[in-house]
Amino acid sequence: MKEAIEKHWSRDAGSYNKSVQTALRSEETKGPWKDIFSRVLGTSQLNILDVGTGPGSVALLLAEMGHRVTGVDFSEAMLDNAMRNNTALGLDVDFKKGDAENLPFADGTFDAVVNRFVLWTVPDPKKAIREWKRVLKPGGKLVIIDGNWYDNRNTLKRRIWRELSLPLVMITERRNPYTHKFGPELKKGIWCLGVERPEADKIFLEEESFRDIYLIEEINTKRPTLFEYLKYGYQEKAFLIAGSKKSI
Template sequence: MSDTPRLTNYDLRDEIKAYWSERAATFDQSPGHEIFSEEERAAWHRLIVRHLGKGDGRMALDLASGTGVISHLMDDLGFRVTGLDWAEPMLERARNKAKTRTRAITFRIGDAENTMEPDNHYDAITNRHLVWTLVDPAKAFAEWLRVLKPGGTLLVIDGDFVNTTLFERTLMKLAGWGQRCGLLKSDPLHAPPGMMETHRSILSRVYFSQGARADAVAGLLAQAGFEDVVIDTDLGEIHRTQAKNWNVLKGMARATQHRYAIRAIKPA
């Protein structure tokens, strides 16, 4: 037996990076990732403005930017956006999307837990569905506090993807049955076949393996030094627009999930 300690966190982070690199190929085909209607885009704009205001040329850092969906929403609103992701296949798609849409968004490779960005540099930081994947959220939140300007705002959009209600599980089982019988429309491709087991394995080993509940995330943000931490669970408008891309039962199930936005301020 080797006496060399196993670098568990390194191994897990490497797996997470590989997983999202592979997911890049179909990421934009999934409702809830890419935006499929102007109605949904407008709902996202309203959520962002509610917590960050209009961009007015302010600098924003979009962490785990993926194919650039949130980066483009921020750009729509007048922010000067830098997207950071550590999966090169995601960045390739993000850059191509920005080029096609003639957007002046900068995308570069980087680690959300160690951004290598300057101190006190950004007016706003955003991320969507990043927090549940973090190996060390306390370290990540301290890093985000560091690169925000005094008075700058963090907007986290995430959810608890572990704990489900009996009602949600029932709806999902019925939706699956309906699809198999041809009674309900099939879901858009969510991930390459066989990757759900990888997803479950990763989810079982991250910090929030028991579910990223909003109050727990908000508590860690406060411990990291953020103030005026506000939890917003009013994402129903966004979910209703996304539900139009699924069958009715899966759309109902999505509405039952614990999803949220959290706004937090760096002390001035």
């Protein structure tokens, strides 16, 4: 499953990175995300791990905010793009290849572990969260940003809207969105099919004894343009859930 997902994301890493590069240079896009991370993580400099960093979108944003950041990803193609973006922006993020469920770091290394749109892709979410907890310092914070991308509300209207949006994405973003569609075989391995989220995520954190669980049920980072609404309005709103590792 992990190898299949790695091949899926690596296959079109280059075209996906083009839209990311535009966002990395846009204060209109970055500003709301900076506000969200400041609210959840505070303003002190932290040692942060970004799991499933992809082309470095979150890692580079956090580095720009003054944090010391390490980004890990299972896809070498994504990491190549992340390192190029890092150089282009003149930042100092440490990018490494790593498995979200088996991280190459010692216990208690990081002040915070963050991930955006990653947990839904891992084969075993409980194992992943347990591993993220392991590398956190006591009192450190785990931040999960995700969405109900495959839920029980996948109505006919939403399915038709999504199919009609794909050519618009191709034209306006100059990338092939069809390569990011999960086929039937990959969908079988997605744990969150039919699962209510973020309710399930909250249970995962409680089972691992996270404290002070913090939830934002709908993240609206900016008012969408007409094109953005037509392209992505069918999607469920993203959510953020965070919790602190129990102190010793």
